[in-house]
Amino acid sequence: MPSAIVTGATGILGREIVSELGRSPQQWPTVHALSRSKKDEYPQNVVHNHIDLTSSAKEMAEQLKDVEGEYIFFAAYLAQDGEKEAADVNGAMLKNFLEALKINGADKKIKRVVLTTVTYPNDVIGVAKGNFMNLATSIGLYCAVSKELGNGDLVFPGSETFYTKFDCFTYSRLHASFNTWAALEPKASNQAFNVVNGDVESWQNLFPKLARKFGTKVKADMFASPPDKDAASIVQMAKRPPLADFAAERGLQDNKVLKQSAVEQRIDLIKWSQRDDVKAAWKKLAEREGLEHDAFEKATWGFLGFVLGRNFDLVISMSKARKAGWTGYVDSWDALSECLDELAEEKVLPKFE
Ligand SMILES: NC(=O)c1ccc[n+]([C@@H]2O[C@H](COP(=O)([O-])OP(=O)(O)OC[C@H]3O[C@@H](n4cnc5c(N)ncnc54)[C@H](OP(=O)(O)O)[C@@H]3O)[C@@H](O)[C@H]2O)c1
Incomplete structure (x- = not known):
């Protein structure tokens, strides 16, 4: 054994x-x-x-x-x-x-x-306390506190461009099964693999579901007006995107797809989390619902801002792992919803109806 x-x-x-x-x-x-x-x-x-x-x-x-x-x-x-x-x-x-x-x-x-850095996870959906990169906890707290603020329907804080682009996620449980498979499978020896859920998602699909889970809805015209300059932020990414390494081979030399990408936040989440009204809304919510007070402070706002603010697609193939025999799959919304339920059980988020 x-x-x-x-x-x-x-x-x-x-x-x-x-x-x-x-x-x-x-x-x-x-x-x-x-x-x-x-x-x-x-x-x-x-x-x-x-x-x-x-x-x-x-x-x-x-x-x-x-x-x-x-x-x-x-x-x-x-x-x-x-x-x-x-x-x-x-x-x-x-x-x-x-x-x-x-x-x-x-x-x-x-x-x-x-x-784990070889199993290339992407945008991990999972539960942990006080860690460095935690998507589910931060987005759950953003939704709960936004609702508590009572300023109307829910607004996507990230990039308008990314809202309709594609992303792939890794559920921490699926990743754990993949790890045990990779440990025992002879074909996985000395190999690197992508590990994502197996579906391709977009926030235009996930965000309305998230809003419904929190008993609210997405603002119908959330991108109609330009972002408020004081609340928003834009951070340029590396001047030379990774695709530049393959540009000539793919016929894309000097092409516009090689332009510098950016992380664009309509609502910069670090600034948002430091607002007095936001902190007061969290305090009120945490006291009323008996939540862990330091959960909001421990949330990884910079990481969530990065995940939601990118302005390019992330479509990740599981073909290599499938060819080696991996059959795992999970629906990304189910994964996020399950994690939010677990966070409510752990008193990080309010209970769902
Ligand atoms: N989270 C994501 O969304 C994500 C996405 C893509 C890739 N990854 C990759 O996945 C890998 C794991 O990241 P993660 O997100 O799971 O990290 P994490 O949630 O922050 O966990 C880090 C773990 O390392 C332990 N640790 C840190 N410093 C230590 C030390 N000095 N001695 C002993 N243990 C220490 C921590 O435990 P203690 O603090 O209790 O020691 C904790 O258990 C990384 O390579 C990361 O780049 C993560």
Whole structure:
């Protein structure tokens, strides 16, 4: 029977990998869930071990004295301001962790290491507390507080362009099933895969459903007037889009599709979350409904602004995984709705009717 180690056990993706393995004690009799904090109670086949992945390999070897596993799911992540810093810090965490297992001789047992950054998730829909990138919690809080403000129907805070473009999402539970499949499937060895739900969605479809779930509706003419300059924001993205690397091969050299993209927010969510009337509405709502007071402060407004503010399609293929035998699929609205229900259970959002 295989044993497993999951790093990032409290994160939006790692937490679900631990739950997935925890649900199958016969298949996974020993699961080590590693993180600095412990936020959940675990079933009997899961042991939580404290670890700080920013410590040296030698220090980590001490912390990992009683930890070994045949399958490693590396889902830890420490956000940094720049991409290079993020690569350096997270790369060192992985390297030192593997080195620590080697110091302890636990490397000899390892059959496969699954890297969450290799499973390319996109716009993750899931539940976690106090993490860096959390779409469902922030959008749920935006809807609940907007309704509480009582300023009329719900307004999409992101880009008018993106509202009718396409996006693909990754449900954290589907991602967890994918990870266990990828750990055991011979064809998945040494491969990188996209992992998305398998449908293609658009906010013009999801946002009215979201509004209905919160007992309200979308403003009929929300893009009729120009954005309020004080409330809105535009941030330019990289001058050279990734497509530029393939432009000549695809016949797109000097084409307009290579123009610089931007993140456009009609309502900049960081500014919005700092408004006095918004904070007062949250306080009133949280007190009336008995919600966790710090949930609003912990919400990842910058991340949600980025997800809703892009002005280009994100259509992601699952063909490579399907060819290797993966058959998983989930409807993105069902995933979002399920997460919002869970957040209401956890008293982050008000109960739904
Ligand atoms: N969330 C998304 O929408 C999204 C989208 C695309 C790709 N991804 C990728 O998915 C991967 C996982 O990200 P995530 O969103 O799941 O991250 P997350 O929710 O922020 O979770 C990060 C995990 O890492 C742990 N961690 C952080 N620093 C640590 C340290 N020094 N020592 C030990 N554990 C530490 C945290 O636990 P403690 O704080 O308790 O230690 C937490 O369990 C990343 O590579 C990310 O780029 C995520």
